[in-house]
Structure formats: C-alpha cells, structure tokens
Amino acid sequence: EGFDRPPSMMMPYNPRGYGRLLEANGFVRYHDLYSYERLASDPLPEKVTRMAERIKGTGRVRIRRVNLDDTEGEVRRIKAIYDSMLKPGWGFAPISDAEFDHAVARLKPLVVARPELCLIAEARGEPVAFSITVPDTNLAQREANGYLSKFGLPIGLLKMLWAARKLDRVRVLLFGIKPGYRRRGIDALLAYETFHEAQRLGYVSGELGWVADDDKLINRMVQAVGARHIKTFRLYQRAL
Numbered sequence: 001e002g003f004d005r006p007p008s009m010m011m012p013y014n015p016r017g018y019g020r021l022l023e024a025n026g027f028v029r030y031h032d033l034y035s036y037e038r039l040a041s042d043p044l045p046e047k048v049t050r051m052a053e054r055i056k057g058t059g060r061v062r063i064r065r066v067n068l069d070d071t072e073g074e075v076r077r078i079k080a081i082y083d084s085m086l087k088p089g090w091g092f093a094p095i096s097d098a099e100f101d102h103a104v105a106r107l108k109p110l111v112v113a114r115p116e117l118c119l120i121a122e123a124r125g126e127p128v129a130f131s132i133t134v135p136d137t138n139l140a141q142r143e144a145n146g147y148l149s150k151f152g153l154p155i156g157l158l159k160m161l162w163a164a165r166k167l168d169r170v171r172v173l174l175f176g177i178k179p180g181y182r183r184r185g186i187d188a189l190l191a192y193e194t195f196h197e198a199q200r201l202g203y204v205s206g207e208l209g210w211v212a213d214d215d216k217l218i219n220r221m222v223q224a225v226g227a228r229h230i231k232t233f234r235l236y237q238r239a240l
Helices: 017-024 046-058 068-085 097-113 138-144 155-164 187-201 214-226
Strands: 028-039 061-065 117-123 126-135 169-179 205-212 229-238
Touching: 017 229, 028 097, 028 214, 046 061, 046 187, 061 187, 068 097, 068 126, 068 169, 068 229, 097 126, 126 138, 126 187, 138 155, 169 187, 205 229
Parallel strands: 169 205
Antiparallel strands: 028 205, 028 229, 061 117, 117 126, 126 169
C-alpha cells in the first residue's frame, strides 16, 4: 500500500506488479512492515503533551542533543542502548561494531546538518533512550534522476544540492529505549521534543518506519503521537 507516495530515504520499494509476480511463482506473505506519516500542522495529542511536560517538569529525565564534539563516545552510548534492545526472534540480527561505525559514518553529514533533531535521553546521567531524525534527502536525490554528472559536468549533483535547500520532510531513522525504562513516558518526551524542533525548523511532515505489523507496542506508541499509517511493505518467502 502507498504506491502513490515517493519512497523516503533508505526505504525503497518495488513497483506494485512485483507482488503479483512473486505470488504467481509460489511466494507467500512472510511479514508486513508499516510506515507512518506525522504532519507538523496537526498538534500533538493532548495526552502526549501532558505526559511529556509532566516528565520534563520532574527533572528526572534530561533530553539533550547528540554531542558532535564527542562522536565516538556518542556512538558507543547509542550502540549500548541498541544492543540492550536486541532479543532472539524475528528480525534478530546482532550488528558488529564495524557495521555500526560504517552506518554512522554515512549518516554523520545529515546529523551534523540537523543536530537539533538527534536526541539522547538521560536518567540520572545514564543514557537510556535515543531518537535520530534527519532530513529526507530522497526528495533531493530524485532531482538528479540517477546521474550525478552528464557530459563531464556535475549537472545532477548541482540539481541535487539545489533541491536540498528546500527539503521540507524528515525521516525518523532510529529510535530506541533500554528495557526497564519503557512505559515511563520517555517515548512521549522524545516525540514532543522532536516534533517541536522540526516544526520550529520549518519541516512540514515526517515519515516513521519500518514497524513490524505484529509489534503491537511500537505501533500503539507511533499511533499515540498522531502518526497515520500510509505505506505497507511486504516481505515474501517460499519453501525450498
């Protein structure tokens, strides 16, 4: 679902006909992944705002931007939270330090561009949650039409850089909370801070995903902040 919308950064999909092709060759649905959209024009639900402001008022949880002067330390802190969330089951795939560092290196320019949207939550000085949101560069990449240069000139690159000046969407890329700190409203506080920063910076919407269809807790959390289900990605399998 959602073929009428362009793909967001790092969330490509195949044309609609691929599903019929796979099913005709014996593949069946394995898992569905949901993508959500949050509009800046719609205020946060009152319940989320109340909870976030109450937690913020207690002073027990501190939200701060990622520290770009201590990139290595921040990477270790975020990975520690990420590792604590892993548990055997569908989609379980431990990530090595090298893989994590490679991903961070690719994303660092976007984090540097908008550090206001990359947040860490601390409880009594301990990092317990994080939320990484970046500009949706896919909108600019489309302008290059698949080519950074033509006829020896960086025409595509220039088009992409020009379009990047007018990006008005964000991509909620990573989010995590350590076990033991869930259901305490920290997710509401991170959503509250990210929403208001994105709004202040002039972004009009953001896309959140992927969320597994059977992950009821995360789906409820995303829906609770007023996000709307806009796309469904399907994974297929076939017995050999």
